[in-house]
Amino acid sequence: MNRILQFIKRTASHLNTDSDAKLLSQKDFLCMFLFIYLFTLLAFYRLGNNYAPSTSYSTDTDNRDIVLDFGDYLDIGSISIFLGNLNTRHFSISAFNEVTGAWEICNGDTIAESVFAWNKIDVNYRLRYLGIVSTDDTAILNEMVVQSTDGSILTPINAEEYSALFDEQYMFPDDKTYLDSTMFDEVYHGRTAYEFIHGITAYETTHPHLGKILIALGILVFGMNPFGWRFMSVAFGIFIVPLMYLFAKRLFKSSFIATATTCLLVFDCMHYTLSRIATIDIFAAFFILLMYYYMYQYFTKDALYRSQQASRTDLFPPKNVALPLALSGISMALGIATKWTGVYAGFGLAVLFIWYTITHFPKKQVLRLFGFCCAFFVLVPLLVYVLCFIPVVGYEQYDNLIDKALQGTISMFDYHSNLEAEHYYSSPFYEWPFIWMPLLDANDTVNASKVSSVSCMGNPAIWWIGILCELYVFFRWIFKKDKKAGFLCIAYLAQYVPWMPISRITFIYHYFPAILFVILMMGYTMLHIKEHFSWGKRAITAYLLVAVLCFFLFYPVVSGFPVDKEYGLRLRWLKEWILVL
Structure with missing residues (x-):
């Protein structure tokens, strides 16, 4: 444990540019370690299989037909195909009639849609010879499993002719779930990460590419399997935990409030879900929170610099002021290179920087700072984005x-x-804070009564209480002129307001970067409760217990853990909630 604590201290010191390193105490490091350890256990538990079919069989215009011989007439129930990186492949399934000498169509136009996932095609035909014709110009099949009507796996006697299709049969799951297949937008981002590695034409080009490059790192280390393509998302979900603690401690100067704030992040359902799916949103959220953390450091460093007049030099900006400002710009560059929501965050940073700088520096120094920022908030982001x-x-x-x-x-x-598209689980911006429409990432039947469901939603005990805390912080900013409240409000608005005029379909996970600042607003509110009421700490502790219990109440339907369907239906607190099917 001592080694782990030392590692956390070193990591925190890189985020913390304080020369006196007094921001964090031994107690703070211990709290961070416990939260990191707890979230790591939660996030990696049942993350996904560390194996998946990898050898592939390709069809093209000159090689469309697959003919399987079972040696005798058998009742074929279905075919399951694990697709490679080409989605929505079309097939014609037929059986050979030895009496007439003709092929009889069993399923003339069937589709396997999902990449790096098992796609089931019903056959329900008694036959010896099974014909599978790919009607696309090309298709990539990583594995094929044929099952009888009673579910047993059948191996054709000519399997060696199609060795790549029948060499990984042991990887076929008893029940298809997120553990062995892609889910939701993993079919775009995970697939494109794989294509980056292999120099294949990229499928998903609708977002900047740093997030998919990060996903590719996990695939390079662990392989093209669910664990591999989700690993880096988990890593960044873990990274946000100590970052939130550091940010809260810097803002509120209280270990208790930093602990309470981080607890809310660790047990937020959406943070948990986005940390376990191979999409780019968790990366963007981390970089957004990081850029605001360093911008706030810039404010506090300059305040410290101003209070130490005797240490002023002709060098401007001084190193301890310039460093966090530069790191904020670099973080923004990484955020924009991941997703354009980083640009929204950049607008908020610009407002905060201009507001603070103009009101605290003489004109000559303002111009120098603006020149400094042109390098780190314009040139560096452009360079990283292009790369x-x-x-x-x-x-x-x-x-x-x-x-x-x-x-x-x-x-x-x-x-x-x-973009003109519709999706049942889409929701407009004004519904997000209320969790009006959760997003069902995956839903698979395990047996007659159990389902495996992954729903992307917030923790109601956090998000709904967070609305009240937002109102309080906005009140403190507008009517009490509280600058710390103003910082949090501007950061929040920068992640939320740009979505309001968007006409294309949007989803609740687009709100996640904003919810990070809602959680900090909750920390702000808890600090005031603690300071103004003798019962404050007890009330906060009781509330945290409720939030943790609420997380575990919804855990089965946000984690994919097999649960009775009836249980999921009872969690339908709002009429639009569909957490299981």
Whole structure:
């Protein structure tokens, strides 16, 4: 444990640029360690299989047909195909009639849709020879499992002719769930990460690419399997935990409130879910929180610098002021290179920086600071953004990397501005704080009574109470002119307001970067309760217990843990909630 605590101390010291290193006590390090350890256990438990079919069989216009011989007439119930990286493949399934000498269609136009997932195709036919014809120009099949009508696995006698299709039969799961397959947008981001690694034409080009590059790192280490493509999401979900603690401790100067605030993050259902799915949102959220953490450091460092007049030098900005400002810009660069929501965060940073700098520095120093920021908030983000296009294959002809990035950016803008799509689980911005429409990422039947469900939603005990805390913090900013409250409000609004005019479909997870600042607002509110009421600490502790219990109440339907369907139905607190099917 001592080694782990030392590692956390070193990591925290890199985030903390205090020269006196007095921000955190031994107690703080211990609290951070416990939260990291707890969330790590929660996030990695049943994350996904560390194996998946990897050898592949390809079809094309000259090799469309797969003919399987079972040696005798058998009742074939279904075929399950684990697709490679090409989605929505079409097949025609037929049986050979030895009497007539003709092929009889069993299922003439069937589709396997999901990449890196098991796709079941019903056959329900008695036959010896099974014909599977790919009607697309090309298809990539990683494995095929044939089952009888009673569910037993059948191996054709000519399996060696299609060895890549029948060499990993042991990987076929008894019940198809998120543990062995992609879910929701993993079919875009996880797939594209795989394509980056193999130099294949990228499928998902509607977002900047740093997040998919990060997902690819997990795949390189652990393989193209559920554990591999989700690993980096878990890592960044864990990274947010100590970052939230550091931010809360810096804001509120209280270990108790920093602990309470971090507890809310650890037991928020959406933080948990987004940390366990191979999408880019958890990366973007981490970088957004990080850029605001360093911007707030810039304010506090400058205040300390001003209080030590004797230590002033001709060098401006001084190192201890310039460093957090530079790190904020670098964090913003990483955020924008992950998702354009980083640009929204950048607007908030600009408001905060200009507001503080103009009111605290003479004109000459303001100009120097603005010049300094041009490098770290303009040039560095542009450089990182362009570099993240290096692994992308598939754009039209381009002259150089800058032209490639420009074409990609125009393509992204056209996609998002012209997107006309509908989705049952979509929801407008004004519904997000109330958790009006959770998003069902995965739902699979385990048996007659149990389901495995992964719902993306907030913890009601946190999100609903958070609305009241938001109102209190806004009140403190507007009517009490509290600058700390103003900082939190501006950061929150920067993540929320830009979504209001968006006409394309949106989902509740788009609210997650904003909820990070709601949790900090809750910390602000808890601090005031603690300071103004003798019963404050007891009330806060009791509330935290309720929030933790609420998390575990919803745990089965946000984690994919098999649960009675009836249990999931009883959690339908609002009429729009569909947490299990």
